[in-house]
Amino acid sequence: AQSVTQPDIHITVSEGASLELRCNYSYGATPYLFWYVQSPGQGLQLLLKYFSGDTLVQGIKGFEAEFKRSQSSFNLRKPSVHWSDAAEYFCAVGAAGDYKLSFGAGTTVTVRA
């Protein structure tokens, strides 16, 4: 069965600093990988996804993620965070043609001025 680990429960970062959120997955075949963001009081918004091809994926809001098969990781990065990036971030793994997404527990990002 597939699973996702987000090792960091909470990260605090200064506005303008870089951000990296870690995601490790367990899956026997080629995974589909997703990052979602949940702003306070809002639903989940898709930031980016990886299905195949280039392992560096660009998403919305200036985020990018890199798929590293050898490390079973799909870390999310942003070079310079804005106060509006304060939110909870979820990594998820699925499989081609399958319905099931497995979500990590989430990482809460706090942005300080």
Place this chain on the structure above:
Amino acid sequence: DADVTQTPRNRITKTGKRIMLECSQTKGHDRMYWYRQDPGLGLRLIYYSFDVKDINKGEISDGYSVSRQAQAKFSLSLESAIPNQTALYFCATSDSAAAGGTDTQYFGPGTRLTVL
């Protein structure tokens, strides 16, 4: 207008009451899902439906039932609510790869349910 809508957005109810959460989508997707979110646990799948005649249990279906009234509508019911069903509930839709889609799930805004 939002592609995936959920009603109500907030609901407070009492133990033992029956409650229904509704989800509608205008994305034309064939697959719909219900999740619950609890702090520190991420999202867990309750039920999913591939079309109107196909409904399946997820990992935590006990105490819940669903109805797929049409391709665009998927309702979640708690027949007799209990306090540990207090959570944030999300509906999601996806367009299956088999139908030429991308298996990407799109989420509604959520319903915050409190059971007293």
